[in-house]
Amino acid sequence: MAYDYAPYPYISPPGLSGPEPRHPVVIVGAGPIGLAMAVDLAQQGVKSLVLDDNNVVSVGSRAICWSKRTLEIFDRLGVGERMLEKGVTWKVGRQFHGKDEIYSFDLLPEPGHKYPAFINLQQYYVEQYLVERSQDFPDLIDLRFLNKVIDHTDRGDHVELTVETPDGTYTLEAEWYVACDGAGSATRQRMNLAFDGQTFEEHFLIVDVEMETSPFGDHDTPERWFWFAPPFHPGQSALLHKQPDNIYRIDLQLGPDTNPKEEATEEKVIPRIKQIVGDAPFRLDWMSVYKFRCAKLDRFVHGRVLFVGDSAHVVSPFGARGGNGGVQDLDNLGWKLAAVLRGDAPPALIETYSEERTHGSAENILNSSRATNFMTPKSPIEALFRDEVLTLAGRHPFARRLINSGRLSLPCSLEGMALQTAGDAPVPPGAVITDAPLTGANGDTWLIREVQGQFTLVGFGDRALPQIDGIARIGINSRGDYPCFDATDGHAIRRYGNAHIYLFRPDGHVCAVFTTPDAAAITAAMKNAMGAAL
Template structure:
C-alpha cells in the first residue's frame, strides 16, 4: 500500500498574540536534518523552536540509504530501533558491466557491531519517526505551516507567515536546515560554489512482488554499467520496505525532464529493467548531478546545516548521511556555547564540516566522472578498468559507482600513538564493540569521556569508562599494546589517545577540545 501522507497538526503560535521571549535556537526546516538537530540539542538540554512551511513529510522516497554512522546517531535520538525494524538491511553490493557481474563487495565483513552497514528506508519514514519523537519532546516546539519570509543574520530575528497571519521570532542562533533550495540562503544573498555535471538521471520507485524483482528478494545494491536493458548508460537498483524498489536510470544531458517523468515514458523503461509489467509506479523524479557548497557555513547568528550548506550527486548516499554528520558535529558545540562556552567551537563546526563537505564532493565528483565519461579516452579507460576488475582484485578499488558514505576523519587532532589501531585514530568516530550486555559506543556520548583500557585514567574532571577488554575492544582500540587511554568527544569522535596516563597531556587535550581545537 502507498504511504499515507497524513498532515501534522497546525497550532496557532504564541507570537501572534504577544511578543515571544528570545529563544536560544530556532531551526528552519523540519526534514531529517532539522528534526535531528532539535532532538540532539534536547539531548544536551537546549530547547529549540522548529518552523516549517509544510505540514506533511517529504513526498517520495528521496534519501533511502542510511549508513551505520547515521544509525548510531539515530540511536541517540531514539529512532534507531524503529528504523532498523522497518528498513531493509544490506551490506553487499554487486557491480555489473553489461549483463556480466564484474565483482561484489561486503561493506561490513566482520561481526560484533550493533548496527548494520546500511539500512534502506524511505525518507518519509525517517521524517515521521523523528517528528513523532520531536512532538513528544518537551524541549522541542515544532510548528508546521510557519514559513520564514525574512531573516536578519546579525540580530537573529525571523519574520514568519502563518495561516493566521505574520509574527516575529528572535534567537541567539538560527539553524538553516531548509534544504538544497534553501530560502534562507537566498534571503542572505549567499550562493553555492561548485560544479553542475552535464548529466541527468531518472529516479523511479515501483511497487512489485518481491519474487519478481531482479535478483529476487535479496537485499543488495545492484549497479550496472551499460546494461543490455539500458544500452550505453548506467542503472542502479535498491530494495526498500513495503515491496518498493528504487531504480535509477541515466538519461543523458539532452533529456527533457518533464517528458521523461511522464508515466507513458517511464513505464516502458522500467519494464525493460524488471522484465515484466506487473508493478505499480509509486514516485518519479529527474535530477541533475550537482556538487557544490557554501564558502562558509556560519554567517553571524545563522548556521547552515545539511543540504542548505552543501549538495552532492546522490550516488554514494552522501546527502542525508552527510547532513546527519553535520548535526552530530554541531549539537554539542552549540549547546556548550549557549552555556557560556568558547565561541571557537562554532568556528570548529565550520572548519570540520567544510572539510567533510569537500571530501564528500570530491568522492561524488569522481564517481560522476567514472559513471559518465567526459571523452572517448575516459570511456576507454573506464571500460578497461571494468574488464580488469572482473579478473584481478587490484583494479576493483578503481571502479567507482559511488563510494558509499563513511564519516570523514577530521584532521589536526592532538596526541597520537601510531602503534595503536588505525580504526580508532584521532579524528575518527570511536568504533563500537560489544561491552557487557550492551555496546560500548552509546556510553561515549553527550559528554567528553576518557576510555581507560588496561590502566587507570587521571582524575581531571572528565567521566571515565573502564570496560572489560573484550577481543573486539582489543582489536579496535589496543592492537598489540597492553594499555591505552582515549579522549572521546561528545559526538563520539576520538580527540586524542595515549599509551600512558600522562595527566598533563590529557588535560591539555581536554582544554583544547572545549576551545574547538580538538
C-alpha cells in the same frame, strides 16, 4: 502512494498576539536534519524552535540509504533501533557490465558492530520517527508547521526572523539561527552566498516501484546492484535497491538532452521498468527526473547563522553522501552549540564546526564528483578509459578498484585539526569511534551506547582512570570504581589495543590518546577540545 501522508496540525503561534521571548535556537526546516538537530539539543537540555513551511513529511522516498555511522548517531538520538527494525539491511553490492557481473563487494565483512553497513529506509519514515521523538521533549522542542521564514536579519548578538503563517505574519528573535532548509535554501539565497561547485548535465530518472516479486531473482538477501550499459538500458547506467513495504528504488541515467517533463510520465516510465522486471506485476509509487550539482559554501558559519545539511553542501545521490553527511554535520554542531549556550565554551568553538565540516563535505564532494565523472564520461578518452576498466575488471582484481559507481559514505577523519591533541594509537585522534560489543554487570551493551553524548575517557586494559569534572569514565577488561566492561569476543581489544586510554568527544571522535592516566594532560586535552586555545 504507499505511505499515508497525514498532515500535522497547524497551531496559531503566540507571536501573532504578542512578542515572544528570545529563543536560544531557531531551526529552519523540519526535514531529517532539522528535526535531528532539535532532538540532539533537547537531549542536552537546550530549547529550540523548529519552523517549517509545510505540514507533511517529505513526498517521495528521497534519501533512502543510511550508513552505519548515521545509524549510530540516530541510536544516540533515540530512533536508531526503530530505523533498523523497519529498514532493509544490506551490505553486499554487485557491479555489472552489460549482462555480466564483474565483481561484488562486502561493506562490513567483520562481526561485532551493533549496526550494519547500510539500511534502506525511505526519508518519510525517518522524518516521521523524528517528529514522534520530538514529542518526547514538549518543554524543549517547539515544532511549528506552516510557519514559513520569509526574511531574517543578523543583529550581531541575535537574529531577527519574519515568519509567515495562515493567520498572518509575526517576528521573533533567536540567539542562533540554524538553516536546515535544504538544497534550495532560502536562507542562503537571501544572504546572497556563493554556492560553488560542479553542475552535471546528465539527467537521471528515479522511480519507486511497488512489487511482490523480487527483481533480484534468486538472491534472497537485499543487495545494491549497479549496471554499466545493461541490456535493458543500452549505453547508460542503472541502479537497483530494495526499500521497506516491497518498494524498489530504480535509478536510470537518461543523458543530457532529456526533456524532464516528457520522461516523468507513465507512458515513458512503464516501458522502461518492464525492460527490467519483465512480466512481473508492479505499481509506480513515485518518480522524478533530476540533474544535480556537487557544491558547497566556503564557510558554514556566518555570524549567528549556521548552515547544516543540504543548505551547506550538495552532492550527487550516488554514494549516499547527502543525508548521511548532513547527519554528521548536526552531530558535530550539536554539542558545540549546547556548550556555548551553557557558557561552558567560547563562541569561537562554533567556528570549528565550519572548519571540520567543510573538510568533511569537501571529501564527500571529491568522492561524489569522481563517481559521477566515471559514470558519465565527458570526452572520448574518458569513455575509453571507463570501458577498458570495466572490461578488465571481470578478470583482473586490480581494475576493480578503479570502478566508481558511487563509493559509499564513510565518516571523515579530523586528524590534525585544532580540537584534537596529537597522539599515536590504533584508533588515532580525529578518527570516529569504531563500535564493539561489551559485557557488563547489567548485561550486554555496545561501545557506542557507553561513549557518545558526552566527553568520555575509555581505558583499555589494567589501568585506573582519574576522576575529572566533565568527563565520564569506563574501563574495558579492567576494574575500577566506575562502569567496567569485558570486551565481548575480544573485538574491542583488537580494534583499540590493550595499552591506551582514549578521550572521546561527545560526537564520538577521538580527541586525544594517552599511555598513562595523567589527569593534568587529560584535562588539558578536554579543555582544548572545548576551544580553550581558540
